[in-house]
Amino acid sequence: AHPGSSPLNPLFKFLHEQQFDDLCELDSSSLIPSPTFRSSSSGSLSRLDYIWISPFFPIPHLWSSVSDLTDVISTDHFLIVAHFDFLELKDHHAPSYLKQRQRCRTSYDFHSASSVQKESFASTVSALLPAISSLSRGIPLNQLWHQFKSSLLSASRSHFPRVNISLSRPKDIPxxxxxxxxxxxxxxxxxxxxxxxxxxxxxxxxxxxxxxxxxxxxxxxxxxxxxxxxxxxxxxxxxxxxxxxxxxxxxxxxxxxxxxxxxxxxxxxxxxxxxxxxxxxxxxxxxxxxxxxxxxxxxxxxxxxxNKERRCIVLDRVLVVDLPESPKLLVAPEEIKAAAITHFQNVVGPSISPFDSLTSLPPRWKRRYAPLEQFQESLYDPVMAPISVSELHEVISLSPAHKAPGPSSIPYEWFKVLPETALDFLCELMN
Missing domain, CATH: 1.20.120 (Four Helix Bundle (Hemerythrin (Met), subunit A))
Known part of the structure; x- marks a missing residue:
């Protein structure tokens, strides 16, 4: 039967009604399915073998082919091959699975480096950093921070031992x-x-x-x-x-x-x-x-x-049931994030407070929330004062060790061995 027509076989009719796809090869001239069976007695051709896929099958079907294997093996059946686009499969995987597929990440071990390597690291950073006078030339702050970060990372690649850290098997060794x-x-x-x-x-x-x-x-x-x-x-x-x-x-x-x-x-x-x-x-x-x-x-x-274990929830898939008749499973990170934001913005509902503004509050609370008429401007002086190099030294010396670096990939330990020129540059950058 033609794939667009309604089949007569009860099983095929059921699959057709459930919108299953018949992955048959179509003859280019007649546009009818190619035969998949040759009778050994009469030699007549018919279609006996099929490949059906569910409408929810996530991999796109590209094409199908039928091959006669009579010259290779003794059989009445032809070989049916269906080709799929598995390159799109990764888009349907959960982010946690994709993260595990990234075998490892590269890190540079500060703790196993010798004192000579740490001194060389500090000297290289000092040589790679631009002059402090460049901070007053109108260079964007993001560009200056990128120069500082690049100097540290480049020096670490040259002097610290390289370590590959597995993401699927976390290190438990101290x-x-x-x-x-x-x-x-x-x-x-x-x-x-x-x-x-x-x-x-x-x-x-x-x-x-x-x-x-x-x-x-x-x-x-x-x-x-x-x-x-x-x-x-x-x-x-x-x-x-x-x-x-x-x-x-x-x-x-x-x-x-x-x-x-x-x-x-x-x-x-x-x-x-x-x-x-x-x-x-x-x-x-x-x-x-x-x-x-x-x-x-x-x-x-x-x-x-x-002895409670710390646990966290990884939101790597979301089932949206706004329409009970057609629930939707989300696995893309952007869609999951948007659905989570929408859910938490609307799950509580509108405020049930009887007060919609400060003027409608009772006198007792209106005085509490009224803006101050006067205050001491000197309260902001400690916050607005420029950061000194001695303060920066103190903060760096008190920073913890063996902590995972943030998005900058720079751990606290690197700052503790920086030369004075690098600390002066960082201090000017902060101010």
């Missing part, structure tokens, strides 16, 4: 222990990558890159374990060491893997000990804080004793 796990993970990845190296030049290049980054981090954590690094081959003389051993590349690579596994065992043991120490110290600190709150802050004591 900041104090992440240098240990990062060191262990880098060693594990290098040991695994040894299998892919087929020449001594590849091994020398990879070992040189790894050892240059691994050695400083290892000595920062284990300054008394230099003997473990001395047992490893020197990257500079790796070719001479390989020739002197008279081993094949596979045997030399296996020998290097054995040495690295011993180092990996040492790291695993030390990481376990550090985690146990941190766990014990955290428990003692939590007990001491709870005991202190019992006497000084009853509210915090009750909250911590109940």
């Amino acid at each position: 900041h104090e222990l992440r240098p240990y796990t990062r060191l262990s993970n880098s060693l594990t990845h290098f040991v695994i990558s040894l299998k892919k190296m087929t020449t001594i030049s590849q091994l020398r290049l990879a070992w040189s890159r790894f050892f240059v980054d691994f050695k400083p981090g290892f000595l920062r954590l284990f300054s008394d374990q230099m003997c473990l690094l001395n047992s490893l081959p020197d990257p500079v003389n790796l070719d001479e060491i390989f020739i002197a051993t008279s081993l094949s590349l596979d045997e030399f690579r296996a020998q290097l893997q054995t040495s690295l596994r011993k180092l990996k065992q040492f790291l695993s043991v030390r990481i376990t000990l550090e985690f146990e120490k941190f766990k014990t110290a955290s428990m003692k600190s939590a007990v001491a804080e709870r005991n202190e709150n019992f006497y000084e802050n009853k509210g915090k004591f009750i909250t911590s004793s109940l």
Whole structure:
């Protein structure tokens, strides 16, 4: 039957009445559906196979095709292929799903950086910032803030270690222990990558890159374990060491893997000990804080004793039932936001207060809400006074650590190592 006509089969008639779509291939000349079955006895062609989709199927249908597979396999049926536009599928996903699909975000770890790297960061920021005299040339404030932010971000990319933070698997490792796990993970990845190296030049290049980054981090954590690094081959003389051993590349690579596994065992043991120490110290600190709150802050004591988890609601889909006969499911962020605003603006209804203006209030409350006839203008002086560099220093020194940065991507810790020229620029920018 033609897709636009009413079918005779009861099942097909039901699907047709429910507005299901028959994804058939139409013959270009006759505009009738192409056959999908050839009888092995009579050789007659008919349409026996179908693909139907619901009218609520979210993916747009592009075209369908029918292929005769007689030359490939022994069958009476043709192959029906329906093509869909799955590129539009992401528009129908919830924002929470789309956020998880973003595998990771890049951050620059201030806490694992050395003192030399922090000093280099401060020097680079000072060199990248424009002169303070440029603030009085009529440059827009947004442009000046962008220059300040770009200087900090550019300097951090050059001097701080780069870290990829997973969005689907949040990190539960404390900041104090992440240098240990990062060191262990880098060693594990290098040991695994040894299998892919087929020449001594590849091994020398990879070992040189790894050892240059691994050695400083290892000595920062284990300054008394230099003997473990001395047992490893020197990257500079790796070719001479390989020739002197008279081993094949596979045997030399296996020998290097054995040495690295011993180092990996040492790291695993030390990481376990550090985690146990941190766990014990955290428990003692939590007990001491709870005991202190019992006497000084009853509210915090009750909250911590109940052990309630903080929860939040993620509004990633909304069912609009203004018209009960045709409810609508919203998944686009803009539509959800508009529907939520409309709902909360109208859910309460108009005010039931009998007073529609200040003049209709009783005399007692009219005096309360009447504007002041006179006030001391000096009340605004502390607020309008320019910010000094010393005040900025004090605020920065009191800022908390290990907090997630805001939209600027600049954490508090970066401000604490800024040079005086950068702080002067920031102070002028604020004023």
